[in-house]
Amino acid sequence: MQEFVPPADNTQDDTTTPRPSDTTPSADAPFGTRTDFSQLTTRVAAIRQELGKVIVGQHDLLEMLLTAILADGHVLLEGVPGVAKTLTAKLLARTLAVPFSRLQFTPDLMPSDVLGTSVFRPTTADFEFRPGPIFASVVLIDEINRAPAKTQSALFEVMEERHTTQDGTTYPMPEPFVVLATQNPVEQEGTYRLPEAQLDRFLFKLNVGYPTLEEEVAILQGHHAGFGGTPLEVVNQVLSAEDIAALRRQVRQQRVEPKLLEYIARIVGQTRAHKGLYLGASPRASLALLNGAKALAALRGRDFVTPDDVQFLAPAVLRHRILLTPEREMEGLTADEIIKQIVQQIEVPR
Amino acid sequence: MVLVLLLFLTALPLTSTAAPDDAPAVTLPAYPRPAPTLRQPAPGRLARFREQRAFQYVQPEPKRTTAWDLFWWRLMQWIRALFDSKGYQNQGRYVVYGLFGLAFLYLLLRVLQLDLTVVLGRKARTVALPYDALLEDIHGLNFVELLAEAEAQANYRLAVRLGYLQSLHALSERHLIDWQPDKTNHHYLLELTNTPWQAPFADLTRQFEYVWYGEQPLTARLYEQLRATRQEFLGTLTQRAA
Numbered sequence: 001m002q003e004f005v006p007p008a009d010n011t012q013d014d015t016t017t018p019r020p021s022d023t024t025p026s027a028d029a030p031f032g033t034r035t036d037f038s039q040l041t042t043r044v045a046a047i048r049q050e051l052g053k054v055i056v057g058q059h060d061l062l063e064m065l066l067t068a069i070l071a072d073g074h075v076l077l078e079g080v081p082g083v084a085k086t087l088t089a090k091l092l093a094r095t096l097a098v099p100f101s102r103l104q105f106t107p108d109l110m111p112s113d114v115l116g117t118s119v120f121r122p123t124t125a126d127f128e129f130r131p132g133p134i135f136a137s138v139v140l141i142d143e144i145n146r147a148p149a150k151t152q153s154a155l156f157e158v159m160e161e162r163h164t165t166q167d168g169t170t171y172p173m174p175e176p177f178v179v180l181a182t183q184n185p186v187e188q189e190g191t192y193r194l195p196e197a198q199l200d201r202f203l204f205k206l207n208v209g210y211p212t213l214e215e216e217v218a219i220l221q222g223h224h225a226g227f228g229g230t231p232l233e234v235v236n237q238v239l240s241a242e243d244i245a246a247l248r249r250q251v252r253q254q255r256v257e258p259k260l261l262e263y264i265a266r267i268v269g270q271t272r273a274h275k276g277l278y279l280g281a282s283p284r285a286s287l288a289l290l291n292g293a294k295a296l297a298a299l300r301g302r303d304f305v306t307p308d309d310v311q312f313l314a315p316a317v318l319r320h321r322i323l324l325t326p327e328r329e330m331e332g333l334t335a336d337e338i339i340k341q342i343v344q345q346i347e348v349p350r
Numbered sequence: 351m352v353l354v355l356l357l358f359l360t361a362l363p364l365t366s367t368a369a370p371d372d373a374p375a376v377t378l379p380a381y382p383r384p385a386p387t388l389r390q391p392a393p394g395r396l397a398r399f400r401e402q403r404a405f406q407y408v409q410p411e412p413k414r415t416t417a418w419d420l421f422w423w424r425l426m427q428w429i430r431a432l433f434d435s436k437g438y439q440n441q442g443r444y445v446v447y448g449l450f451g452l453a454f455l456y457l458l459l460r461v462l463q464l465d466l467t468v469v470l471g472r473k474a475r476t477v478a479l480p481y482d483a484l485l486e487d488i489h490g491l492n493f494v495e496l497l498a499e500a501e502a503q504a505n506y507r508l509a510v511r512l513g514y515l516q517s518l519h520a521l522s523e524r525h526l527i528d529w530q531p532d533k534t535n536h537h538y539l540l541e542l543t544n545t546p547w548q549a550p551f552a553d554l555t556r557q558f559e560y561v562w563y564g565e566q567p568l569t570a571r572l573y574e575q576l577r578a579t580r581q582e583f584l585g586t587l588t589q590r591a592a
Binding site: 255257260302303304305306307308311343344345346347348350 | 514535536
């Protein structure tokens with residue numbers, strides 16, 4: 001019983017072909033990872049299996065979402081209506097045994113509706129802070145671009161610094177804290193463009209497109225046969241908060257060859273020098289690319305980062321952090337095409 | 351008080367100094383006026399004024415011909431003369447017209463940077479890209495010498511790297527891969543799909559990535575194994591190519 005999730009367009013080449021370093025070492029091979037990724041491999045396989053009960057295909061999209069969770073980052077899912085952005089996020093959150101909350105952003109939403117507010121208690125004659133729905137480990141913000149800038153700005157502190165300040169008191173977010181947001185790129189009525197400062201706080205922006213013919217047929221078959229319950233009921237919890245914390249510790253210990261750091265810095269730096277870009281990526285983008293590459297390498301069973309990891313993640317990390325000049329936009333160029341040009345101009349360190 | 355007094359005084363009739371209405375008109379004698387003498391400007395000075403640009407109101411300036419106009423005029427004259435000559439008054443002149451048209455079209459495409467190969471369904475060509483700083487040129491390295499030096503210094507990590515670059519160079523020399531500095535090892539593996547070189551090259555790639563990117567420690571004995579694998583790959587490559 002499967003539910004449709006369309007492909008993400010963040011791949012640059014054939015990612016289904018395993019890389020030599022991703023494969024399990026043969027018996028006579030002298031090399032292997034020095035970090036024990038068995039726990040990670042087992043848990044990720046279990047998550048894939050659970051999501052596979054509902055979702056058709058979508059290995060890359062799931063890989064990117066898991067990468068973001070391991071890299072301690074937030075994800076913005078962008079796609080036209082009806083491509084199961086929200087369902088994917090809900091199902092992924094379902095596999096994590098952590099507090100989950102869902103926010104539907106609307107034009108009349110206020111910052112206090114998100115963060116919480118202090119209410120007066122007559123019995124104690126004092127104000128008491130009532131936490132908003134943002135206080136959860138996985139927060140799904142649906143249609144994030146339907147809230148005005150005032151409400152968007154309420155997310156700045158909480159997304160970056162993992163705490164919020166109310167009446168001079170700082171309230172930390174639970175660990176882990178992941179924001180999965182969705183938005184529709186086509187509809188303009190009643191929507192607000194996200195501020196650059198907020199876009200920069202998302203680790204990845206994943207574009208979700210339409211499914212292939214075969215995938216759509218599989219979706220129809222799944223719906224026709226029924227799921228044996230609602231999609232959310234058939235998916236079981238796999239990872240606890242402690243598991244996620246342990247896996248993140250492993251990711252932080254990944255090895256990165258010094259020339260790869262320079263490679264990342266050169267790619268991000270080139271966005272600031274490119275003539276077709278009005279706004280380049282910030283150093284936060286470099287950090288996002290580094291942390292994402294470390295998590296992706298761990299997901300692929302390696303304890304070190306390769307240039308393939310960096311190239312694979314570059315579009316997802318950079319596409320929402322750059323602004324094209326009006327001339328390039330009028331020529332029909334996209335952010336992904338500019339990023340591809342930039343990556344082609346930087347020599348791979350080896 | 352003063353104001354009232356002034357009003358009273360202004361209301362009084364002024365009859366004491368006014369002439370009676372029936373008094374005869376006085377005729378004044380003619381003033382002996384001399385005929386005016388017209389002063390003419392000096393002819394020389396007038397001529398100088400006329401020569402000045404500021405006083406030439408209506409005469410338009412003659413259009414000045416620049417060197418650029420002259421060039422185009424001469425060119426057009428030359429082309430006209432070329433095609434008007436008797437030697438081109440035949441069917442062959444249309445060939446010349448066509449050549450000029452193609453040259454113009456080519457220039458237009460170059461200026462607009464259009465790639466019409468897409469229309470023909472062909473894949474866009476890979477062009478040489480401007481690099482800020484080329485870190486490594488595998489075609490300019492003396493691998494034998496560098497490898498011997500690295501092995502002599504027991505710098506096995508560097509030796510593995512040089513050996514991998516040597517393999518890439520060998521594949522590129524035999525046109526089995528298209529060497530481009532922006533490509534990753536995985537790109538080259540994809541280019542070797544369905545060839546006998548993919549599997550052994552995948553082994554070499556794995557070794558290189560674990561040693562170079564993964565900073566895997568190497569002993570002399572382990573390096574000997576890697577060296578043997580590389581030599582076998584290069585040997586087979588040379589044999590088959592020959």
